[in-house]
Amino acid sequence: MLVSAVGGAFWAMLALVAIVAVVIGVVALVRGRVSSLGIRNRGIAAAVIGAALCLVVVGGSANAAIHPVGPRPAALLSAPEGTSVAKPSATPTPTPTDVVTEVTEVVEIPFAVTEVQDPNIDVGQVVVTTTGVPGQQTNTYRVTTRAGVEIARELVAQLVSVQPVAQVTSVGTRPPAPPPPAPVADPAGGGCDPNYEGQCVPIASDVDCAGGSGNGPAYTPGPVYVVGSDVYDLDRDGDGIACDA
Incomplete structure (x- = not known):
């Protein structure tokens, strides 16, 4: 009770004790007595019930006066019928813009390898008469990016800047004298x-x-x-x- 009083909940505690007393009085009234609590007949039990009910009413009223219920937040109140409650609108997410640029890449063109029969070279001899040289090709792409990420690539032009030179290998066919x-x-x-x-x-x-x-x-x-x-x-x-x- 002392702790409850310090915490400002004395009257609520008193009302709770009174409810317990009401329950004990009802038990004593039904059984005729509760000797351990000093209630020896139904008359005393009825008096205990009456006094406990009074304490319940007094304690509940005093607790309500000390701790009044505050007004409900405006957001929880029901709007009058026929009116709409404005809701806060969400901030729209900006739509990313596509960026289109042209990119060029230089790639290597591999050279072809061919083999010819040469009657001026003895049988069994193989000679590389022309050394192969790779070529170069420039590819132009149209690249689309969104938020810095590539989402599309289209080849729009090809230009061969250096033609490859085929490698020629001569195989001798001349029989020995x-x-x-x-x-x-x-x-x-x-x-x-x-x-x-x-x-x-x-x-x-x-x-x-x-x-x-x-x-x-x-x-x-x-x-x-x-x-x-x-x-x-x-x-x-x-x-x-x-x-x-």
Whole structure:
């Protein structure tokens, strides 16, 4: 009770105690007595109930006078019928604006690689005759950004500033030259003309190809390779090989 009085809730506490007394009085009235609380008959119980009810009324009134109920906030009061209550409007969020710019990028164009057969290079040899060089291309884009973030990109122009150079690889197809035939010794032990190889062309007043239409007096089988002067006119077609027909 002392704490309640200090806190300003004395009358509310007194009303609560009075309610408890009312309950005890009702119990005593029904049972006839409550000896532990000094209520020995129904008359005393009725008196306790009456006194407790008076305290309930007095305590409740005094508490209401000390702690009056304040007016309700205007926002909680109901608006009169037929009128509208203005509500605070939310601040609209600004709509971001799209920004369109043009951006250029330089990209590399890869060079092509081709391969050709070259009869001027021996078989088995591979030579890069032209070194490849990449080109350059400039691309122009129309870029759209919103709030600093790219949302669209469109290619609007392409310009090749440097054409690529294709790389060419030559593969040799020329067969190796046949080795010259070993000279054939004259079985008769005579000399051989040093202007010819492959067969022994005897040194004589005239030499014809064996099996041909010549009348000698000396003959030589073919083929015969002319390595010097064709003194006997054996190479009629001038290809360097005589008696090859």
